[in-house]
Amino acid sequence: MGVPLIDIRGLTVDFDAGQRVVRALHGVDLAIHGGEAVGLVGESGSGKSVTWLAALGLLGNRARIGGEVLFEGRNLVGAPASDLEAVRGARIAMIFQDPSSSLNPVYRIGQQLAEALQLHRGMSGAAALAEAARLLDRVGIADATRRLRDYPHELSGGMNQRVMIAMALSGQPRILVADEPTTALDATIQAQILELLQEIRRDSAMALVLISHDLGVVAENTDRVCVMYAGRIVEDAPIATIFEAPAHPYTSGLLAALPDLEGPRRRLLAIPGVVPEPWNLPLGCSFAPRCPEFERACEAAVPPAIELVHGHRAACIHARSGSA
Amino acid sequence: MSEPLLQAEGLVRHYRIRHGSRLFSHPATLRAVDGVSFTLQPGRTLGLVGESGCGKTTTARLVLGLLPLTEGEIRLQGETLPQAGSMRWRELRRVMQMVYQDPLAALDRRIAVGRQVMEPLVIHAIGAPAERRDRAMAILQSVGLQAHHFDRYPHELSGGQRQRIVLARALILSPRLLVCDEPISALDVSIQAQVVNLLLDLQAEMGLAYLFISHDLRMVRQVSHEVAVMYLGRIVERGDPDRLFAAPSHPYTQALVSAIPVAHRSGRQRLILKGDPPNPVDVPTGCAFHERCPIAVARCRTETPALRPLADGRHVACHLAPGAADA
Ligand SMILES: Nc1ncnc2c1ncn2[C@@H]1O[C@H](COP(=O)(O)OP(=O)(O)OP(=O)(O)O)[C@@H](O)[C@H]1O
Ligand SMILES: Nc1ncnc2c1ncn2[C@@H]1O[C@H](COP(=O)(O)OP(=O)(O)OP(=O)(O)O)[C@@H](O)[C@H]1O
Ligand SMILES: [Mg+2]
Ligand SMILES: [Mg+2]
Numbered sequence: 207m208g209v210p211l212i213d214i215r216g217l218t219v220d221f222d223a224g225q226r227v228v229r230a231l232h233g234v235d236l237a238i239h240g241g242e243a244v245g246l247v248g249e250s251g252s253g254k255s256v257t258w259l260a261a262l263g264l265l266g267n268r269a270r271i272g273g274e275v276l277f278e279g280r281n282l283v284g285a286p287a288s289d290l291e292a293v294r295g296a297r298i299a300m301i302f303q304d305p306s307s308s309l310n311p312v313y314r315i316g317q318q319l320a321e322a323l324q325l326h327r328g329m330s331g332a333a334a335l336a337e338a339a340r341l342l343d344r345v346g347i348a349d350a351t352r353r354l355r356d357y358p359h360e361l362s363g364g365m366n367q368r369v370m371i372a373m374a375l376s377g378q379p380r381i382l383v384a385d386e387p388t389t390a391l392d393a394t395i396q397a398q399i400l401e402l403l404q405e406i407r408r409d410s411a412m413a414l415v416l417i418s419h420d421l422g423v424v425a426e427n428t429d430r431v432c433v434m435y436a437g438r439i440v441e442d443a444p445i446a447t448i449f450e451a452p453a454h455p456y457t458s459g460l461l462a463a464l465p466d467l468e469g470p471r472r473r474l475l476a477i478p479g480v481v482p483e484p485w486n487l488p489l490g491c492s493f494a495p496r497c498p499e500f501e502r503a504c505e506a507a508v509p510p511a512i513e514l515v516h517g518h519r520a521a522c523i524h525a526r527s528g529s530a
Numbered sequence: 531m532s533e534p535l536l537q538a539e540g541l542v543r544h545y546r547i548r549h550g551s552r553l554f555s556h557p558a559t560l561r562a563v564d565g566v567s568f569t570l571q572p573g574r575t576l577g578l579v580g581e582s583g584c585g586k587t588t589t590a591r592l593v594l595g596l597l598p599l600t601e602g603e604i605r606l607q608g609e610t611l612p613q614a615g616s617m618r619w620r621e622l623r624r625v626m627q628m629v630y631q632d633p634l635a636a637l638d639r640r641i642a643v644g645r646q647v648m649e650p651l652v653i654h655a656i657g658a659p660a661e662r663r664d665r666a667m668a669i670l671q672s673v674g675l676q677a678h679h680f681d682r683y684p685h686e687l688s689g690g691q692r693q694r695i696v697l698a699r700a701l702i703l704s705p706r707l708l709v710c711d712e713p714i715s716a717l718d719v720s721i722q723a724q725v726v727n728l729l730l731d732l733q734a735e736m737g738l739a740y741l742f743i744s745h746d747l748r749m750v751r752q753v754s755h756e757v758a759v760m761y762l763g764r765i766v767e768r769g770d771p772d773r774l775f776a777a778p779s780h781p782y783t784q785a786l787v788s789a790i791p792v793a794h795r796s797g798r799q800r801l802i803l804k805g806d807p808p809n810p811v812d813v814p815t816g817c818a819f820h821e822r823c824p825i826a827v828a829r830c831r832t833e834t835p836a837l838r839p840l841a842d843g844r845h846v847a848c849h850l851a852p853g854a855a856d857a
Contacts, residue, residue: 249718362806392581393745394803397789401802419719422791463723465752467775467790473730474752476723480688 210237211413216273219260228485230256232437243414245424248434249481254417258383263290296326296377301370303385309358315369316354326377341372364395383415400427433457436492443518453520456493499524533608535739536570542601543588549811560811562588564763575740577754581807584760586743590709594626595619627700631712633692637684643695644680650703669698690721709741747790751775759783762810762818769844779846781823825850
């Protein structure tokens with residue numbers, strides 16, 4: 207496999223919430239190789255966004271980060287701000303979950319793209335505008351040169367998301383982290399955007415991290431998936447394995463809770479209970495109180511991730527290869 | 531067949547709006563709902579799907595009489611829906627209730643949830659206080675909550691529990707029709723299945739009918755006896771969910787179904803549409819879908835297709851649908 211492009215090791219995040227400190231990430235291990243497409247799935251609050259915000263130093267000073275994020279020979283955790291700025295956008299680009307936070311409503315999109323090109327690639331003037339038009343064209347916006355003069359509110363939701371992708375591509379990143387890039391979009395527009403991300407990845411050998419709560423989206427667009435629960439990666443496996451032989455009961459539970467689109471209708475198997483609050487985690491395995499395979503040993507300690515076969519890890523004391 | 535619970539005939543809701551740039555704006559008509567008809571039998575579920583802005587919520591509000599009709603007629607248990615606010619309408623409102631997407635917005639955060647569940651009984655002056663409390667407790671139980679939830683406040687409950695409270699409040703008057711507008715979209719995957727199972731159980735126990743609105747086509751298939759697909763204010767295809775999702779007939783339904791991400795795409799080709807849905811102010815002439823349709827012909831630009839029956843009992847509004855009987 208060679209050296210990973212980015213190697214996240216034991217990443218922890220603690221938020222300072224006044225009276226108490228709340229741990230949101232409990233040691234995330236995640237290595238991604240060049241050109242790989244990795245999905246990150248999990249329910250709301252499981253730590254998908256925080257993992258990448260922490261890795262890129264975007265959480266602000268209310269958050270304490272532990273562990274290592276090794277990228278191009280440096281550790282990004284604790285790196286000086288100037289180093290992080292050089293990495294962000296240029297080497298690792300992120301499309302943020304909340305699109306309104308990223309495009310400035312008072313500037314034309316051409317200006318915003320040109321600014322990004324200036325920052326990441328030192329381009330200016332006519333060259334920057336020409337490259338901006340090329341990027342818009344690349345993300346499938348027709349009549350790109352004229353569109354450079356539009357303001358974000360003059361574009362539809364799907365077009366704005368294309369502009370966001372163009373912005374992310376402006377630094378020619380080696381990793382693109384797309385955080386729920388299609389959740390706010392309609393189904394047919396979502397399909398357009400995901401198709402575009404696939405196409406870009408095929409053409410550029412860029413690694414893609416696709417964050418989503420939708421297993422289907424991840425299945426169709428990545429090679430490998432990491433399932434997060436309560437601030438930990440509980441399973442990491444190739445796509446086919448996740449669907450055919452999930453090893454963690456939470457993964458199996460998620461699959462059983464999804465209705466099918468074809469075949470006979472069956473009653474959904476709901477996972478009982480709710481996700482624990484980060485300041486009120488159960489003893490041992492965080493999933494234990496909801497788990498159909500619970501036994502006393504589950505409460506004894508947090509189960510470490512075990513490698514079942516090469517490329518398939520699961521953090522469950524019952525995990526065996528090819529079963530759940 | 532028993533008498534339909536709900537009949538909607540030719541529902542139209544237009545809005546007069548100002549359209550265009552600020553300087554040159556002119557009055558225009560926005561066609562939010564533009565001729566929608568369906569019937570719903572007691573104890574059955576009609577799923578309503580379609581992309582943002584196609585008129586699902588507007589249809590739901592029209593059905594409940596919360597929004598005046600521009601044209602058309604709604605009959606509930608055979609009776610034409612009286613004017614909103616009238617005495618008779620208030621009585622009929624007991625028969626039909628609505629559940630919205632966001633349970634937190636639907637609840638008053640300052641009032642304990644049990645009292646909110648009892649509220650409809652108070653409004654309709656039903657029962658003595660002690661009876662109301664008993665009834666609320668019973669309903670809480672039937673939606674899978676416990677007595678100790680009665681005195682909690684909305685923020686002390688999880689999203690799924692809040693949606694159960696909203697359901698309990700909608701059910702306390704023993705309605706026959708529940709209009710559910712995106713009832714599970716705000717919930718986590720593992721909780722969605724809990725709520726959907728609950729809806730199915732309540733239907734089996736109480737014979738409730740649902741108008742179920744969702745953009746999640748899998749969930750819609752899971753709960754519906756019939757599905758209607760809307761595009762720009764009209765139903766473009768309607769019928770049995772299994773047939774409709776397995777072999778969609780309208781090109782828009784085909785695109786919508788093929789846009790659902792699945793683990794294993796069994797041979798079906800992905801159909802990616804060009805462009806965005808047009809604006810309901812500038813509805814294209816002819817078939818409203820023709821500009822994005824991969825198979826449109828000249829006729830589609832000029833002639834609006836009517837909803838016509840297929841041999842398998844489905845209805846489709848497309849000139850090119852194979853097997854559709856000419857009206
Ligand atoms: N700035 C912050 N301050 C305090 N806690 C935070 C902050 N940002 C996130 N958290 C907490 O960290 C945990 C993980 O949040 P995160 O945003 O990573 O979830 P997520 O998996 O991306 O969820 P979603 O699917 O809703 O986007 C949550 O419990 C959240 O409340
Ligand atoms: N009060 C109003 N005034 C003007 N236009 C309106 C009004 N209410 C709704 N509309 C418009 O009517 C159309 C249909 O809206 P509706 O809310 O019914 O769509 P929807 O299918 O429920 O969409 P979503 O999936 O986003 O909830 C939209 O174009 C909307 O902007
Ligand atoms: Mg997130
Ligand atoms: Mg709506």
